[in-house]
Amino acid sequence: MARRLRIITGIAAVVLIAGAAAGLALAWRPSIAAIAPPRPDAFDPDIIKRGRDLAAIGSCNTCHTVPGGGNYAGGLPVPTPFGTVFSSNITPDAATGIGSWPEAAFVRAMRSGVSRDGRHLYPTFPYDHFTNVSDADDRALYAFLMTRQPVSATPPANQLTFPLNHRPLIAGWKLLYFHGGDVPSDAAKGAQWNRGAYLVEGLAHCGACHTPRNALGAERVNAQFAGGEVDNWHAYALNDTSHAPVRWTADALYAYLRHGWQADHGTARGPMAEVVDNLSSVPDSDVRAIALYMADISGTSPSNGKSPADAVAQSSTAQTDPAGAAIYAAACASCHESNRPLPYGGVNLALSTAVTSPDPRNLVNIVLAGVGGVAGERSPIMPGFAASIDDAQMVALLKYLRARFGKRPAWNDLDRTVRDARAAQAVSLAARDAPGESSQRGKP
Amino acid sequence: MITLKVNGRDQQVDADPDTPLLYVLRNDLELNAAKFGCGLGQCGSCTVIVDGKAVLSCVTPLLLVEGKQVTTLEGLGSVAAPAPIQRAFMEEQAAQCGYCIAGMMMRAQALLMRNPKPTDAQIRAELEPNLCRCGTHMRILRAVHRAARLMDSADAASDRSVR
């Protein structure tokens, strides 16, 4: 891991320094004069409300709120291959937030990733997508954010390796990878599809997790939605390389995004659970639009054309690993074969993308950490097995699940995956136990 | 026959390997502390410690714990010689019906073994999986803090009245 990082950093240095020369001309941006924070009643309530829904679609709170900290007050550490970036305070606090930002500065930040004072923002703030957001929507977001509770909080300084700690270099990165206007539009597909395209490619920034990134952390244009990663989770492929045992339809996607689960696919977990939680307050029409567009992108892949019944039926005859079979029967089957409907019964694992995916990490994460209930709300709970299952037992279980339910070639290097997943959990546990405990992103 | 290590002793158990540890502890080994609350891994009343970590015994089949060290509340101390966590719960009178308490204590014990000086927020976060219906939470929190102090100063004298 450390070695890989060094290589990447090396490449980054070369490319960026080269790019920097060309980009220097672009690097400079003027500062926009500060204003006194506008009064909350200066904004139209309807526009604030629209901003609220847009902020939910953009999952702004997910990155800009630390669990237990002030809403939108930033400070969340976002690990990248180049170091840790901390999200900024976007509350209307004048000194530490964006209270002194006029609307034009906010729109510019969304549009081109530049701070009010003219500095370039790191692309962990996904302006490569937000550049596609309309002026009107930016203004609604601004109205929403400026009417939040101001919180005085300065996020910790970013911890980036040289030369990436040098902000003007971002201009070079932008030159290479930042280009607006990539929202497909197709009048023939209808308004809903086009709305979906606008949201998915823009504010919802689905590709930020679901598209693989290159060595410099930019989304690979020619592999859009081919599966990416976030916080030690694999974000599944959504294009025609999808490994979902059952093909996603617009209806299924809608249900999944609306309720957080869908009978033929299971329940949203990990970072995706936060996304669907955010979407829960968004109007139906937008959720439908997103689902319609995404389903269209996913196309038809040969592997995922099965009906749910076929997927389930095919699983039962597989050759099995006896140790794993015993663990599955004793520890998993009572819920996963209870016939209790989702989301409160365990999904039939023959329908689970976690088992068919080429990357076993999500399955490992879930078996180890389980799923905690959402405070005070009806929500699925799965106990974690980290403390009771050892590595050998875990590997046996994974092999068995893959063979019996996944019907795919065995996963490689499972011992290492399990060890890494445990290590990642240990890190977040250690962070929780630390004296002045900080909240890490990537909690299970 | 499966061999289990429970509270420091080897125990031969005649049970199917898929039997949840909870039933084995309660019935075969006649240990009362771990309680059946849901059998679904949702409430924590069955919490015991396996190799130093809190585990929900109701969803832990025997085959997963063979050869591992299992500790139940009985293994920590007794009325005559209570462990710090037990003294702390007595001194804080941290129980109403008490049904959830053994599980709370075991999860807290696992935390204190890992982190002897937890903050209040850390105790709350740790106890999250465990439910109490009587609303004894304030006392449970106080008792865990007290247990941490007691573990620090092993010789503090106990008192009979509360506070």
Next chain:
Amino acid sequence: MNGPVILDRRSVLAGGGALIVSFSLRGAAAQEQKAQGPKLPGSLANSPYLDSWLRIDADGRITAFTGKAELGQGFRTAFQQIAAEQLDVAFDAVNVITADTRLTANEGYTSGSHSMQDSGTAILHAAAQARGLLVAEAARRFDLPAETLRTENAAVIALDGRRLGYGELVAADILHVQAQPTSPLKDPQTFKVMGRPLQRVDIPAKVTGGVAYVQDMRLPGMVHARVVRPPSYGAELVEFDAAAVENMPGVIRIVRDGNFLAVAAEKEFSAVKAMHALAAAAKWRESAKLPNQNDLPNVLTSLPSQDFAIFSRSGASVTGTKTIEATYTRPYQSHGSIGPSCAIAQFADGAMTVWTHTQGVYPDRQAIAEMLGMPPPSVHLIHVEGSGCYGHNGADDAAADAALIARALPGRPVRVQWMREQEHGWEPYGPAMVTKLSASLDAGGKIADWNFAVWSNTHSMRPGGAGSLLAAQHMAKPFAVPAPRPLPLPEGGGDRNAIPIYNFPNAHVMHHFIPAMPLRISAMRALGAYHNVFSIESFMDELAALAGADPVEFRLKHLEDRRGRDVVEKAAQEFGWNHGQKAPPNRGYGFAFARYKNLAAYCAIASEVEVDRETGRARLVRAVAAVDAGQVVNPDGITNQIEGAIVQSTSWTLYESVSFDDTRITSIDWQTYPILRFNAVPDSIKVHIINRPGQPFLGSGETGQGPAAASLANAIAHATGKRLRDLPLSRKRIKDAIGA
């Protein structure tokens, strides 16, 4: 045997030289004998013989008996304190025996915060009178005037130093006398044991893995049973394949009686597996038609009702200027005991013994005897603690299940453990309720008239007859569910605390009693008082706002009850309540007060909440309560109860509702019936007790439920500027109210 110490009749009677012959010798009739003449204190009124309450053995051992069931309230310790104090013996010298149909008085149910009032009072007076009798006996033996004798440490002592231990003084039957209306009670100033925060006697076992609950009992030869409940109310068992299950390893017997289906096995996990197999093999015809849970208030108010005007005061003619009205609603809510119900039964020699965590051993015995067609004396119910129940949960039903299965397996003790889904799906819920209020302010900002109407089912379907038991309802020859009845005032059921304690010149209170019960319901902690106090105290804040008055001052302006005013003032002062105070951003303060049932303990609670405007999530940050429960026996016991009430009520109020579809209950575990977890626990709860030495005990276990709810709701309204009137005050409802 590894079980709680269980005294059977033989061992009690074999006590040897006991001065008190247990009443059981005299037959059950003796204890039912009503006293003649003036009413006796507490439960002495129904069981007047002192030896129903106390026994002193020749060797000096002292036992106090209560017909009430310890449910985690800690009263066993309080009773021990009372008996020790009044007898002048050390706390440890007394042992307390709780509800047992062969040992203790019939005190009906352990409910309504009555234990201290009924049983505590009986023990108080019985012990004081017993001490008087012991002194009189010593006086006779010393040939000295009784006034010259004193008692200390279980002995009567003369001025010249001669002493006679209680054990020596006991002579046949000196306590088999009827209690007197008045007792030589000790001066509270001299108390050594009462009034002190002694540690509870049950806690050491509970924190060390001792045998503490019925779930922990293991009797020789015991088998494990599980019941397969129907999937919905009224479902009929059409067919099931017994053979496959019968041949499963360890399975002893499948018991079927109509729609009652159960399986017994040697080992517990075998029983669980067999239960699942049996459930999978059973086919049911479902017919239940449950109401639309999203339209409950309308469903309730449109059901036929019996209407009672329970309070009417017409004073000065109304010159109300401003009038407001509001409707408050409560969903069905679950007791949700952490430990699902459990019971053990053994049928031997024509007698049925049941160990149960029922709240009423006598009424439950009656019901089980009727179900089994046995004479009640042949059925013996012994209370053993279970998990906290907070009212009528599955305990009685589990006892009936065990008895029915045990009858099919004579000789063998049968342990029935309900599963989590069964507890949640089949327990009788706290009823849904609707209240409608309207009131007017006069020109001076005082309430000129007040109208309150409540719609509710009964709040008790506890066993009396077999028809209340699930097993009996499911048998091939089913027992009919008894007709529900409104519980009589002054305590009331759906109308508990419906009559305002405030002094309004015009007030009218209607109780719309709804006989039809779409869901299985019964008593849940505080009964109707939870919702009625929530409604009244929320509305008081709405009116205070209308009057532009501070909520605390506004209450005091309408409250004459001196002790009520004291708790209100105490809670406000300890909280630091200030007129016109402004809370920090996203925080709010709330206040509420009630006297439970208008005749038990007083409780005022001030709360501070924090509302996350983005998520709508509310959290109680801090609560300060003031309580007057009369004379205090164990202050820490009261504090524990009030702390618990506040936390539990917070959970009810913010999160909880039973859910169901057209046919089935769908809230069947902690995923689907979420309750408060540690992340939502307040930073602090402070309880201030106002002791009233020499005053009667006023039970406190349920007094906090309503005030905690209203105080929270008022604080949320203060924090958000929005009034929420539908329980639970969920994240979504708060968020919707806040808007963007």
